[in-house]
Amino acid sequence: MKIKNLLIAAIRSLKKNKMRTFLTMLGIIIGVASVIAMLAIGQGSKQSIQAQISTLGTNILIIYPQASSSGGVRMEAGSSQKMTLEDVNAITERCPSVEYITPQVRSSGQLVNGNMNWRTSVYGVYPDYFEIRNLKIMSGNLFTMTDDRSSTKVCIIGQTVITNLFGDYADPVGNYIRINKIPFKIIGTIEKKGQNAFGQDQDDVVIAPFSTVQKRMMAITHIQSMLVSARSEALIPAASQEITDVLKAKHNLGPSEEPDFTIRTQTDIAEAATATSGILTVLLATIASISLLVGGIGIMNIMLVSVTERTREIGIRMSVGARGRDVLLQFLIEALMISLLGGFIGISLGVIVSQLIANILSWPVNITVQSILMSFVFASAIGIFFGWYPARKAARLNPIDALRYE
Amino acid sequence: MHRKCKEVAGEEDKMSKAIISVIDLVKIYQMGEVEVHALRGISADIMNGDFLAIMGKSGSGKSTFMNMIGCLDVPTRGQYLLDEVDVSSLSKDQLANLRNNKIGFVFQSFNLLSRTTALENVELPLMYNRKISSKEMRDRSLNALDAVGLADRAHHFPNQLSGGEQQRVAIARSLVNDPVVILADEPTGNLDTRTSLEVMGIFQKLNQKGITIVIVTHDADVAAFTKRHITFRDGRIIRAIEVNKPRNAMEELAAMPVMVEEDDA
Numbered sequence: 001m002k003i004k005n006l007l008i009a010a011i012r013s014l015k016k017n018k019m020r021t022f023l024t025m026l027g028i029i030i031g032v033a034s035v036i037a038m039l040a041i042g043q044g045s046k047q048s049i050q051a052q053i054s055t056l057g058t059n060i061l062i063i064y065p066q067a068s069s070s071g072g073v074r075m076e077a078g079s080s081q082k083m084t085l086e087d088v089n090a091i092t093e094r095c096p097s098v099e100y101i102t103p104q105v106r107s108s109g110q111l112v113n114g115n116m117n118w119r120t121s122v123y124g125v126y127p128d129y130f131e132i133r134n135l136k137i138m139s140g141n142l143f144t145m146t147d148d149r150s151s152t153k154v155c156i157i158g159q160t161v162i163t164n165l166f167g168d169y170a171d172p173v174g175n176y177i178r179i180n181k182i183p184f185k186i187i188g189t190i191e192k193k194g195q196n197a198f199g200q201d202q203d204d205v206v207i208a209p210f211s212t213v214q215k216r217m218m219a220i221t222h223i224q225s226m227l228v229s230a231r232s233e234a235l236i237p238a239a240s241q242e243i244t245d246v247l248k249a250k251h252n253l254g255p256s257e258e259p260d261f262t263i264r265t266q267t268d269i270a271e272a273a274t275a276t277s278g279i280l281t282v283l284l285a286t287i288a289s290i291s292l293l294v295g296g297i298g299i300m301n302i303m304l305v306s307v308t309e310r311t312r313e314i315g316i317r318m319s320v321g322a323r324g325r326d327v328l329l330q331f332l333i334e335a336l337m338i339s340l341l342g343g344f345i346g347i348s349l350g351v352i353v354s355q356l357i358a359n360i361l362s363w364p365v366n367i368t369v370q371s372i373l374m375s376f377v378f379a380s381a382i383g384i385f386f387g388w389y390p391a392r393k394a395a396r397l398n399p400i401d402a403l404r405y406e
Numbered sequence: 407m408h409r410k411c412k413e414v415a416g417e418e419d420k421m422s423k424a425i426i427s428v429i430d431l432v433k434i435y436q437m438g439e440v441e442v443h444a445l446r447g448i449s450a451d452i453m454n455g456d457f458l459a460i461m462g463k464s465g466s467g468k469s470t471f472m473n474m475i476g477c478l479d480v481p482t483r484g485q486y487l488l489d490e491v492d493v494s495s496l497s498k499d500q501l502a503n504l505r506n507n508k509i510g511f512v513f514q515s516f517n518l519l520s521r522t523t524a525l526e527n528v529e530l531p532l533m534y535n536r537k538i539s540s541k542e543m544r545d546r547s548l549n550a551l552d553a554v555g556l557a558d559r560a561h562h563f564p565n566q567l568s569g570g571e572q573q574r575v576a577i578a579r580s581l582v583n584d585p586v587v588i589l590a591d592e593p594t595g596n597l598d599t600r601t602s603l604e605v606m607g608i609f610q611k612l613n614q615k616g617i618t619i620v621i622v623t624h625d626a627d628v629a630a631f632t633k634r635h636i637t638f639r640d641g642r643i644i645r646a647i648e649v650n651k652p653r654n655a656m657e658e659l660a661a662m663p664v665m666v667e668e669d670d671a
């Protein structure tokens with residue numbers, strides 16, 4: 001039989017049973033639509049997490065002292081006092097893959113402006129911190145290394161702090177606030193950055209010169225952590241290796257000894273954050289695929305019923321010259337048409353549903369071409385797979401037995 | 407011995423050759439332990455242009471024989487030549503092609519595809535013929551419908567047609583592929599006298615055009631329109647007679663009073 005005639009025959013018999021065809025298709029439609037929507041949600045949330053991760057900064061590495069386990073007492077991470085400015089200087093001099101570096105100390109501070117109070121973190125860092133974290137000054141200026149050397153009492157504050165100490169839309173540059181009773185001059189404000197991947201408000205922050213916070217506020221001599229940026233994303237592993245080598249040498253540790261510090265790269269952080277959403281995507285897609293599978297079994301079921309019900313028709317076709325393979329192809333094409341048409345409608349529905357989710361729930365969604373192609377391939381594979389058995393059953397009938405079938 | 411038969415036949419009929427030639431055809435149905443001997447050795451020749459009626463009691467093997475020569479079923483033993491091709495050695499697909507090209511079947515129960523128009527039903531055999539274009543398919547099907555007087559019902563569904571009309575659609579389907587033989591198993595079995603006459607009239611007309619026709623019937627009145635009778639009993643041929651002067655169905659139909667309609671009025 002010519003392909004064209006096969007298609008005509010398949011369309012005719014699908015049309016004969018419109019309701020049944022539609023209901024069979026519905027399984028595939030729902031399956032495909034949910035696969036598309038689930039993947040879109042998964043992809044969307046993954047992307048938005050990645051976007052949030054990138055607000056951390058570019059090509060970042062964080063180094064903090066490892067809790068030493070000497071004497072069997074494990075101390076809290078960052079509580080070690082082994083890391084000093086000398087480590088920072090050594091890295092600056094001997095690590096070619098490192099572009100910017102800043103030591104970091106963090107103190108909590110009680111902020112007072114007149115009768116307004118606010119409690120937040122005060123960070124002591126070098127001006128390069130702004131480069132590493134892609135922070136932009138909105139008004140005023142950044143402090144300099146000179147300020148650091150002389151431990152000047154200046155600070156730069158984030159939008160949340162401004163709102164709580166000065167009210168919305170105020171520009172407090174030039175004003176003084178008290179941090180833990182010490183007066184600080186506000187010399188700049190930071191552009192709004194929003195929440196980070198872990199839900200923290202990145203605008204609820206005060207940034208001051210490193211030595212100001214370290215000496216004047218905390219009165220310590222070590223540093224709590226270092227923030228480093230590599231020259232490029234590709235150089236992150238190299239930077240990590242160089243820093244490990246330098247710090248080990250500096251701390252008199254042999255190459256095989258455990259380091260007394262930890263390096264976390266941006267890639268690590270991103271992976272940790274996207275891992276959960278990845279698992280979620282897989283889970284959602286699996287559930288959706290199962291519904292697609294159920295749709296496929298629906299096709300098989302209907303085709304089997306159809307073969308039994310149409311045994312006489314098959315006999316008639318065979319009596320006028322249909323060969324086994326003509327019958328096989330006809331049933332296979334019917335199954336394929338159901339699944340492909342169902343797949344097509346399902347994809348459209350999936351796209352619409354994803355858009356609705358995006359608009360109504362304002363969840364991030366991202367429909368990828370791959371997910372559409374995959375659904376289409378999957379739908380046709382299901383048509384062929386589940387159509388095959390009934391079709392072969394039909395093709396193997398004996399003409400005379402089929403004709404006699406009651 | 408077979409050889410001899412053939413030679414004799416060959417000398418005898420230069421113009422009319424044997425379309426169907428069966429030699430010692432045996433069909434045994436195995437029903438568990440029981441063997442049903444449906445055909446116990448049938449030998450017969452059916453000539454080109456013949457119009458043959460197969461008669462006999464119920465269960466005598468008529469349908470079984472028709473299914474054998476229609477290539478719908480295979481014999482247990484025996485030889486069968488259709489249009490000089492030995493059918494017993496053919497594969498399933500080759501048998502299908504043979505049914506498609508050389509045989510037209512008409513069944514007692516019409517066997518039309520439901521919810522499929524008359525025209526589409528008639529087109530069915532041609533759909534399985536790769537050599538025929540869509541246009542030719544349509545033209546030939548319309549011609550076949552015209553030949554049975556149903557050109558104006560082409561787009562009607564079987565459930566919109568009377569039994570006689572349905573059987574005429576089935577006849578159109580059986581002749582659309584230009585078969586060498588039309589096989590009709592009790593084609594008038596579900597029809598009343600008048601409609602039977604119509605159907606036989608069509609068969610006679612087709613036979614006059616040279617198409618070989620074999621019908622199975624219980625009805626001696628129906629058989630009277632054919633040229634030759636074969637009678638089966640218990641899977642054997644017990645009698646074969648020539649009809650001297652077959653009756654003419656068209657003439658009788660014309661002479662028949664249209665009583666049913668008058669009764670209704």
Ligand SMILES: Nc1ncnc2c1ncn2[C@@H]1O[C@H](COP(=O)(O)OP(=O)(O)OP(=O)(O)O)[C@@H](O)[C@H]1O
Binds near residue numbers: 443444462464471
């Ligand atoms: N598929 C089958 N399986 C078993 N036995 C069968 C089968 N088909 C026919 N028979 C038997 O073969 C014998 C011949 O049957 P067949 O149908 O050829 O009779 P028939 O002459 O056509 O009868 P009728 O006039 O009632 O149609 C019967 O005894 C029947 O029971």
Ligand SMILES: [Mg+2]
Binds near residue numbers: 468
């Ligand atoms: Mg019979």
